[in-house]
Amino acid sequence: xxxxxxRISSVPLYAQIHGEIRxxxxxxxxxxGAAVPSERELAEICKVSxxxxxxxxxxxxxxxxxxxxxxIGTFVAKRKLDVHTRNLIGFTEEMRGRGLTPxxxxxxxxxxxxxxxxxxxxxxxxxxxxxxFQRLRLADDSPLxxxxxxxxxxxxPDLDAKNLENESLYKILETEYGVAMRRAEEIxxxxxxxxxxxxxxxIKPKSALLIVHRVVFSESNLAVESVRTxxxxxxxxxxxxLTKNAV
Amino acid sequence: xxxxxxRISSVPLYAQIHGEIRxxxxxxxxxxGAAVPSERELAEICKVSxxxxxxxxxxxxxxxxxxxxxxIGTFVAKRKLDVHTRNLIGFTEEMRGRGLTPxxxxxxxxxxxxxxxxxxxxxxxxxxxxxxFQRLRLADDSPLxxxxxxxxxxxxPDLDAKNLENESLYKILETEYGVAMRRAEEIxxxxxxxxxxxxxxxIKPKSALLIVHRVVFSESNLAVESVRTxxxxxxxxxxxxLTKNAV
DNA sequence: TCATATAAGTGGTCTAGTCCACCAAATCAT
DNA sequence: ATGATTTGGTGGACTAGACCACTTATATGA
Numbered sequence: 217x218x219x220x221x222x223r224i225s226s227v228p229l230y231a232q233i234h235g236e237i238r239x240x241x242x243x244x245x246x247x248x249g250a251a252v253p254s255e256r257e258l259a260e261i262c263k264v265s266x267x268x269x270x271x272x273x274x275x276x277x278x279x280x281x282x283x284x285x286x287x288i289g290t291f292v293a294k295r296k297l298d299v300h301t302r303n304l305i306g307f308t309e310e311m312r313g314r315g316l317t318p319x320x321x322x323x324x325x326x327x328x329x330x331x332x333x334x335x336x337x338x339x340x341x342x343x344x345x346x347x348x349f350q351r352l353r354l355a356d357d358s359p360l361x362x363x364x365x366x367x368x369x370x371x372x373p374d375l376d377a378k379n380l381e382n383e384s385l386y387k388i389l390e391t392e393y394g395v396a397m398r399r400a401e402e403i404x405x406x407x408x409x410x411x412x413x414x415x416x417x418x419i420k421p422k423s424a425l426l427i428v429h430r431v432v433f434s435e436s437n438l439a440v441e442s443v444r445t446x447x448x449x450x451x452x453x454x455x456x457x458l459t460k461n462a463v
Numbered sequence: 464x465x466x467x468x469x470r471i472s473s474v475p476l477y478a479q480i481h482g483e484i485r486x487x488x489x490x491x492x493x494x495x496g497a498a499v500p501s502e503r504e505l506a507e508i509c510k511v512s513x514x515x516x517x518x519x520x521x522x523x524x525x526x527x528x529x530x531x532x533x534x535i536g537t538f539v540a541k542r543k544l545d546v547h548t549r550n551l552i553g554f555t556e557e558m559r560g561r562g563l564t565p566x567x568x569x570x571x572x573x574x575x576x577x578x579x580x581x582x583x584x585x586x587x588x589x590x591x592x593x594x595x596f597q598r599l600r601l602a603d604d605s606p607l608x609x610x611x612x613x614x615x616x617x618x619x620p621d622l623d624a625k626n627l628e629n630e631s632l633y634k635i636l637e638t639e640y641g642v643a644m645r646r647a648e649e650i651x652x653x654x655x656x657x658x659x660x661x662x663x664x665x666i667k668p669k670s671a672l673l674i675v676h677r678v679v680f681s682e683s684n685l686a687v688e689s690v691r692t693x694x695x696x697x698x699x700x701x702x703x704x705l706t707k708n709a710v
Numbered sequence: 711t712c713a714t715a716t717a718a719g720t721g722g723t724c725t726a727g728t729c730c731a732c733c734a735a736a737t738c739a740t
Numbered sequence: 741a742t743g744a745t746t747t748g749g750t751g752g753a754c755t756a757g758a759c760c761a762c763t764t765a766t767a768t769g770a
Contacts, residue, residue, distance in 0.1 A: 406653035
């Protein structure tokens with residue numbers, strides 16, 4: 217276990233440790249079942265306090281990369297799923313993580329008054345305007361999902377003028393508007409494809425679809441986006457890691 | 464904010480603080496947007512160190528109950544969902560949390576040799592025996608889900624003799640075998656109902672179903688259960704809270 | 711030989727601080 | 741009045757310890 221930390225960097229020490237160990241697990245240098253240095257060992261190796269080392273291991277535990285047994289030690293968990301946990305990431309990033317090439321075709325992009333439900337989800341008035349985007353999401357040039365998204369106009373003026381076809385939406389929000397995603401609430405449900413969506417996704421009507429309805433909140437707890445994504449059930453499954461106590 | 468801690472209790476102080484604040488939020492005594500005591504204030508109120516108070520607030524943040532803004536403070540988040548976060552809980556507990564009365568009808572309970580896929584999921588050999596349970600899950604006496612579960616025999620001898628119809632499986636595993644759930648990996652996908660499942664759930668064939676495939680691990684990282692639950696899409700939606708950094 | 715005590719190591723919890731970047735409101739100088 | 745500066749409060753990161761419950765292996769005793 218070799219670990220060199222950059223103490224000048226703005227990246228916190230625990231995050232550096234976490235990242236390095238995670239990298240080694242993902243690269244299979246640390247194999248499933250292998251012992252990870254104990255909290256005290258890790259602290260000694262990295263010349264940090266035990267609490268800092270512990271914070272790094274804790275994050276790995278919450279993500280399901282390692283498990284800890286009191287009195288025994290810390291070990292690399294068997295990972296059956298290719299989940300990178302359920303971190304809040306956008307479509308582009310998620311597809312790249314799965315080794316697929318994402319692309320997007322914009323089907324609709326306009327301003328409109330917020331519908332009752334959308335207004336409530338975004339915490340705005342029905343008189344307020346929202347951007348309404350419909351996008352076809354492709355992975356390796358084959359249709360994967362149909363997306364229906366709403367964003368409040370007042371927080372993102374001129375968003376419709378940006379290059380949504382080739383840039384990640386979340387990246388645009390962060391770089392152009394300085395709004396970073398922090399938290400999201402998701403509802404997953406199943407449904408059968410309507411004729412319109414079936415045609416867009418090149419599947420038979422009444423095929424199974426996985427609907428992911430997501431409301432995204434920024435660092436300052438502003439509702440940023442309400443989006444429903446209709447995934448082809450034959451090409452997409454959502455993966456999660458649950459833990460008993462998120463503490 | 465009144466908070467009395469039991470310092471003799473085996474429940475950690477941070478867990479007591481976390482539980483009490485969470486209770487107040489769920490009881491709407493702390494309303495959305497209201498300020499929660501700052502880390503230093505909370506430490507002072509509870510007569511604990513700031514790190515301990517911080518740990519309690521951190522857990523609440525990860526669960527989506529509060530959000531924090533640097534330089535400003537900690538505030539109660541708006542909760543649109545009745546999610547109890549992505550905590551690992553069983554069917555019985557989940558239904559009670561949603562205000563429904565759960566019940567179970569056992570359709571099949573037998574020992575059999577593990578199929579290839581199940582053996583791999585549970586980390587056992589195909590020669591090993593597993594319990595195979597099929598259960599119909601009802602909420603308020605109406606069919607909600609069909610469940611297909613596999614548990615390794617060697618860790619739970621005589622499990623088939625227990626009262627599975629009326630007791631929570633996870634409770635039995637904990638009280639009778641001393642095995643507590645710690646972590647689970649879940650895959651959610653959509654499908655159309657087969658004739659058999661449609662009949663069991665009292666729906667039309669080809670209706671949409673949400674499949675939740677869950678592999679549960681114990682505190683000592685033992686694969687305890689592999690279960691596929693087929694939920695009626697018209698009666699069940701899965702809800703999650705995602706955060707950007709699980710740290 | 712076999713049970714029992716002991717020591718060393720582990721994660722879990724907790725303390726009492728420190729320094730930093732950030733924000734808001736009050737204050738001060740122009 | 742207004743713009744700049746100070747001040748106090750916030751969360752974020754980090755330290756260097758402490759005690760506990762738990763496990764395992766080793767040594768000790770009957």
